[in-house]
Amino acid sequence: MTLRRFSFIYSICLMCIFSALLIGYRYYFEYPQILQRIVMLQTRELHAVDIMIDQQLQQLAISNYDYAVWDESYEFIQYPTRAFITENFLDDTFTSLKIDGAIFVGKNKKIQWERGFDYVEKRALSVEPLDVVTAEIVNITYPTSSQTDAVPQKMGFISTNYGPVMFASSQLRQSDRSGQQVGMLLFIRKVRLSLIHQLADFSQLSITQGDINAQQNIDHIPDISAPIGDAAFSLTRQRVIKDITGKAIIILNIRHINNDPPPFFNHTLQIILVVLITIPFILQWIVNLMFIRPITIGITNIVNMIYRGELTPLKGESNILEIQKLITSFNQLVNIVNQQKEDLEVLALKDALTGIANRRAFENHLSLSWSLTQRNALPLAIVMVDIDFFKHYNDNLGHQAGDAAIQQVATTLSQHLVRNDDMVARYGGEEFAIILINTDISHVQSMMSRLLLAVRHLAISHPGSSVSSHLTISLGAAVTTQFECTSVDELLLHADQALYQAKSAGRNNAMLWGS
Numbered sequence: 001m002t003l004r005r006f007s008f009i010y011s012i013c014l015m016c017i018f019s020a021l022l023i024g025y026r027y028y029f030e031y032p033q034i035l036q037r038i039v040m041l042q043t044r045e046l047h048a049v050d051i052m053i054d055q056q057l058q059q060l061a062i063s064n065y066d067y068a069v070w071d072e073s074y075e076f077i078q079y080p081t082r083a084f085i086t087e088n089f090l091d092d093t094f095t096s097l098k099i100d101g102a103i104f105v106g107k108n109k110k111i112q113w114e115r116g117f118d119y120v121e122k123r124a125l126s127v128e129p130l131d132v133v134t135a136e137i138v139n140i141t142y143p144t145s146s147q148t149d150a151v152p153q154k155m156g157f158i159s160t161n162y163g164p165v166m167f168a169s170s171q172l173r174q175s176d177r178s179g180q181q182v183g184m185l186l187f188i189r190k191v192r193l194s195l196i197h198q199l200a201d202f203s204q205l206s207i208t209q210g211d212i213n214a215q216q217n218i219d220h221i222p223d224i225s226a227p228i229g230d231a232a233f234s235l236t237r238q239r240v241i242k243d244i245t246g247k248a249i250i251i252l253n254i255r256h257i258n259n260d261p262p263p264f265f266n267h268t269l270q271i272i273l274v275v276l277i278t279i280p281f282i283l284q285w286i287v288n289l290m291f292i293r294p295i296t297i298g299i300t301n302i303v304n305m306i307y308r309g310e311l312t313p314l315k316g317e318s319n320i321l322e323i324q325k326l327i328t329s330f331n332q333l334v335n336i337v338n339q340q341k342e343d344l345e346v347l348a349l350k351d352a353l354t355g356i357a358n359r360r361a362f363e364n365h366l367s368l369s370w371s372l373t374q375r376n377a378l379p380l381a382i383v384m385v386d387i388d389f390f391k392h393y394n395d396n397l398g399h400q401a402g403d404a405a406i407q408q409v410a411t412t413l414s415q416h417l418v419r420n421d422d423m424v425a426r427y428g429g430e431e432f433a434i435i436l437i438n439t440d441i442s443h444v445q446s447m448m449s450r451l452l453l454a455v456r457h458l459a460i461s462h463p464g465s466s467v468s469s470h471l472t473i474s475l476g477a478a479v480t481t482q483f484e485c486t487s488v489d490e491l492l493l494h495a496d497q498a499l500y501q502a503k504s505a506g507r508n509n510a511m512l513w514g515s
Contacts, residue, residue: 362433
């Protein structure tokens with residue numbers, strides 16, 4: 001054998017070894033990691049579907065809570081009147097709350113009143129909720145809790161003769177969350193094809209609804225909230241939505257439309273093979289520079305994000321098409337998840353009608369304000385505001401005019417709060433609540449006087465008022481410097497008592513508790 005032939009054979013063998021090593025590296029290490037990253041993205045997409053479902057349930061639960069924790073609902077379940085239903089459960093009520101059924105259940109778990117109304121088609125249901133909601137369903141949706149300081153609630157899906165529906169239920173309580181266990185209010189919403197479309201749009205997935213029949217075995221299909229885990233890479237999956245009893249009632253056929261894996265033999269790999277044929281000794285440098293280092297940095301960044309519990313876009317760019325596609329897809333998903341998180345936080349703490357804080361946001365802010373003022377020995381004031389004779393206003397001018405009046409009053413109250421720590425919230429119905437931090441009694445009295453005058457200057461005609469020809473408000477306030485306040489509930493109670501005094505004194509005025 002000549003030296004030239006030996007050199008040629010040696011070069012060929014060396015080329016084959018390095019080529020085999022490169023191909024083996026891509027097949028056994030790099031490509032599985034790329035697929036694993038894609039599976040992580042798919043996990044995020046499936047989680048987005050679960051978030052959207054939870055968001056729908058939370059919105060339904062918030063509406064249900066607002067109607068259940070209300071003095072008028074609490075009184076109705078004990079002393080039913082037709083006037084309460086006529087005033088509060090009109091067709092527009094079902095449309096604005098996006099519900100298809102409302103059921104009042106008494107303490108003995110017997111349905112006391114129920115009505116079905118298709119809020120999408122704006123017509124009465126062909127069957128009453130009583131024909132859909134059986135005694136068994138009432139029993140499993142009735143909320144119970146061992147906690148004494150919270151209103152028991154339930155939400156989820158249930159299977160009915162009509163089909164799968166979403167539900168939210170709350171035990172009835174007075175507006176201050178006090179009262180006995182006298183019954184519950186149950187809201188239901190049909191599961192429509194539009195929900196599937198919303199899930200697809202929200203998660204950027206292709207989703208269709210499958211059929212469930214009695215002969216089909218679906219025990220092997222995971223729940224929508226279940227992680228992918230160690231499952232093999234796939235662009236298509238099935239998930240189920242289960243009812244509150246754990247029974248699968250909806251099958252989702254899911255396709256990941258933005259996660260196609262990169263080709264195994266891509267243009268970059270072919271170029272590297274050519275380089276390896278001519279320059280084998282630079283293999284380690286090329287592999288480390290173009291493959292290992294970018295992947296390691298990306299994995300390290302993602303692991304740190306998971307450890308911190310905070311997702312941020314990956315910085316930098318890669319010359320490798322697959323890695324850059326993965327970075328781009330991951331950054332897009334991060335932006336979607338962060339935006340969804342912000343949207344969910346806003347929806348959970350914002351009143352849908354007025355755009356100001358809702359009762360849940362008020363209670364959270366009040367708890368934080370109480371801790372801050374107690375720790376720093378600062379005064380804290382609560383002002384309760386109620387629109388005078390608002391029921392007469394609705395009776396004379398209609399609920400749409402009533403909603404518009406509530407919006408104007410909410411805007412006016414908000415415009416008079418200029419400090420960042422102060423808050424005005426819609427407390428329920430026509431009632432508002434204001435939190436003022438580090439303020440004295442004279443400032444509270446001055447603030448109430450300005451609010452009284454500002455609402456009067458709106459000059460909203462009120463033909464049903466017995467104190468003025470225009471819409472007015474009554475205010476009641478309590479300040480921690482007035483008395484030895486031992487809890488935030490006591491402060492809230494005194495503010496509510498001051499509001500009651502203002503109403504008893506003829507309305508269209510303001511009262512400071514203890515004055």
